[in-house]
Amino acid sequence: MSTFASSNPSLTAITEVLEIAFLQEGPESGRTTLLLHGWPDDATTWLGVAPRLSQTGIRTITPWLRGFGPTRFLSPSTFRDGRIEALAQDALDLMDALEIERFSVVGHDWGARIAYALAAIAPARLETITALSLGYSPGGAFPVPPFEQSRAWWYQWFMSVDRGAEAVAKDPTGFARLQWQTWSPLGWFDDASFEAVARSFENPDWLAITLSNYRSRWRNEPRDPRYDELHSKIAATERLDVPTLMIQGAADGTVLTKSTEGKDRFFTNGYRRVVLDGIGHFPTREAPDIVADAVLQHLESNLH
Template identity: 50%
Template sequence: MTAISHISTPLLDIAYEEAGPRSGRPVILLHGWPDDARTWDRVLPSLHGAGLRTFSPYLRGFGPTRFRSAATPRSGQLTALAQDALDLATALGLGKFVILGHDWGARAAYIATAIAPERISHCVSLSVGWGTNHSDQALSLRQARNYWYHWFMALERGAEAFRRDGEGFARLMWDSWGPQGWYSQAEFAATARSFANPDWTQIVLHSYRHRWGNAEGDPAYDPLEIRVRSAPVIQVPTLVIHGAVDGSNDQAMSAGREGVFSGPYRRFVLDGVGHFPSREVPEPVAKAVIEFLEHHR
């Protein structure tokens, strides 16, 4: 495992892993929930071999990342995650960079790209479609069923169940979102350590409650919330990779969304793959990313 570095942003002490050629094109990789930076482990060697320099942070509320002040609201808003990513890039002194995200990280990547296209050269999203963040979106019955945990966590009974056994809750998600037997117990345990962050439970509950209008947001992000509510068109080259048997975000959620991208756009659906493509089939994921970046320089 790569050594963990730390860097301060206005709100966070962000823990991150940096690797690859020092002169390489910078890529920020944002993990999702329930996950951490380990999600990229089997993708990174290929990215580094292609000359990419990678920065893999632990999101707010995960692993060694910490809030700098006890007074900062423990918001799990997607706009907050996007701003954290931009703040990280600023702190690292990066110029234009590639942003690659999965799940929560994919939603944050889209938002960061939409609000700061001048800073991001390419956007790569795993398992999420753009324009699927707002609380009044129409959901198919299949997707409403997939999101049962959203609705459960909106209830106090569900929140209490999550507080009581967050790790068990997370394991159930892993079991439900991909083909049977797709992960090892050692792999889950290595990531579950990040769920011991003292803010993890609060961040997770707030994120899902806020997403559907069941919790107030941090007013600091109100301007960003207004900007992204209409799913502004993304201008930079964008690649979407989605598993055909994703048990969280059905692959239909990223289909037919070409109209919200004005730059080059490509979507891959991976047969037999669930919600965690970078873990399940790292080689096809890395190959798709590298080829897309090379083709759209």
């Protein structure tokens, strides 16, 4: 039975640090694809994509990331680490809890970073990855980009300044809404759609995870040492061996198309980049059928 019609999913999995809420679609006997959302978004970003995959016999697992929606930390004492290595471990822990060994990953924004990280730390478990709206950065590094891209990332610099972080804490939903308004062509969403997603930002740890993720990119921030080994493994990996599809919106207002060019040399087992005209930063919401078609073609072409 599909859980996609429910705004309060009943499916959860317990891991070492989290109770992860997730949606599931398709037969449990089918090939599995893990669908990972980005920021500021939630698992419902896949509502237009997952059913298309499940209709072909693919099982989809679609979690809320740590700090989002109904996913919760088990202990108040666990450090709220929002770095990609922590999120990648969450993904592996979820699949372990569900006893799924091999799977594909389709990730948007933060989810794309997680997909690249998983390809670095657990390539044997992955059939394919699809990364939406974010190019690969070897070693998971965060070099300061050219000025034009740096300007588009103003929100990251803003959060990295203490007074900016304080301002975000006062109106986190307003801050998130501004990104929706400026990262894709005007008029791409309605108020009801944003407000439904923004309920996921009411998670008590959303702000902490958001600030940890972005501030740790550009400054020395507190971290959970349990993820240090993963961090080192990602940092030591330049080329990825997992077949990869990258989908980019040509009208993306935060990840500029120029920043995702010329990545082919970092992939040793197949890489393809697709640019969607007139689409911004949220292709899963703006063009779900096109995304589903591209993902299905990628999965089909890498059947073994």
